[in-house]
Amino acid sequence: MTAPVIELRSATKRFRSGSGGVHTAVQSLSMTVRPGEFVAVVGPTGCGKSTTLSLVSGLEPPSEGQALVRGENVSGIPEGVGYMFQNDAVMPWRTVLDNVAAGPRFRGASKAEARKRAEIWVDKVGLGKFGGYYPHQLSGGMRKRVALAQTLVNEPEILLMDEPFSALDVQTRALMQDELLRLWSGTGAAVIFVTHDLDEAIALADKVVVMTASPATVKATFEVGLDRPRNVEEIRMTREFQDVYREIWQSLKEEVDKTRERSSAGV
Numbered sequence: 665m666t667a668p669v670i671e672l673r674s675a676t677k678r679f680r681s682g683s684g685g686v687h688t689a690v691q692s693l694s695m696t697v698r699p700g701e702f703v704a705v706v707g708p709t710g711c712g713k714s715t716t717l718s719l720v721s722g723l724e725p726p727s728e729g730q731a732l733v734r735g736e737n738v739s740g741i742p743e744g745v746g747y748m749f750q751n752d753a754v755m756p757w758r759t760v761l762d763n764v765a766a767g768p769r770f771r772g773a774s775k776a777e778a779r780k781r782a783e784i785w786v787d788k789v790g791l792g793k794f795g796g797y798y799p800h801q802l803s804g805g806m807r808k809r810v811a812l813a814q815t816l817v818n819e820p821e822i823l824l825m826d827e828p829f830s831a832l833d834v835q836t837r838a839l840m841q842d843e844l845l846r847l848w849s850g851t852g853a854a855v856i857f858v859t860h861d862l863d864e865a866i867a868l869a870d871k872v873v874v875m876t877a878s879p880a881t882v883k884a885t886f887e888v889g890l891d892r893p894r895n896v897e898e899i900r901m902t903r904e905f906q907d908v909y910r911e912i913w914q915s916l917k918e919e920v921d922k923t924r925e926r927s928s929a930g931v
């Protein structure tokens with residue numbers, strides 16, 4: 665088996681809370697992601713999913729334990745990591761092509777080379793005719809395509825995605841999920857995809873990690889044995905999908921209920 669490209673070893677993250685106390689967001693969390701593996705992370709609201717990603721991206725150091733990328737302790741933002749968040753990083757004053765070319769330019773590519781790579785990726789995400797458009801002239805789904813091209817043009821070895829599609833309507837969301845799978849397949853990139861939506865997690869991932877109610881630790885990991893390539897809308901109708909869904913939901917539901925009980929008790 666290939667060595668993991670991402671590894672969290674008993675990682676704990678504590679923050680100073682507003683009231684002067686200490687809040688533990690992540691507790692002794694261990695997980696691994698191998699090259700080419702798509703891992704979805706689900707858990708109740710506020711349990712510590714984004715903090716887990718921050719440990720991998722180097723935005724936050726662990727308070728205890730280790731965060732490793734390619735076997736090395738993460739310090740600063742590791743090479744070869746691409747991000748996609750709910751709020752995209754599309755620059756309104758730049759055209760689609762210039763937005764996508766910005767990453768390669770920043771990483772040292774010549775203007776001509778950056779432009780060439782941007783053209784290829786703008787085309788790949790289906791925006792070939794819109795390279796000269798500005799973001800305000802695009803729909804929400806088209807902007808997400810720009811964000812996807814912006815991330816993938818850098819050919820990341822690791823993709824960290826934090827609810828990237830949650831602001832989209834249901835149909836556009838399904839389209840973008842398919843686009844992501846199509847563009848990711850064969851790249852060999854390791855993905856951690858954080859989502860509230862168990863449907864989305866199963867449709868996309870090889871492995872679904874269920875987090876506990878706060879503080880986040882891994883409650884259970886489920887293999888998703890569904891064939892690829894997948895069409896996310898069709899796969900949801902299959903018996904296999906529904907069986908996996910039921911099994912994971914049993915595990916997730918307990919944590920969601922715990923979180924709801926705590927919040928109604930004002931904890």
Ligand SMILES: Nc1ncnc2c1ncn2[C@@H]1O[C@H](COP(=O)(O)OP(=O)(O)OP(=O)(O)O)[C@@H](O)[C@H]1O
Pocket residue numbers: 679680681687688689707708709710711712713714715716
């Ligand atoms: N920089 C920080 N300083 C203090 N507390 C923080 C910080 N970042 C996160 N937290 C706290 O850690 C806890 C976990 O937050 P996190 O955003 O990781 O959860 P989440 O599962 O991603 O949430 P959601 O489901 O709402 O997206 C929250 O109580 C949050 O307030």
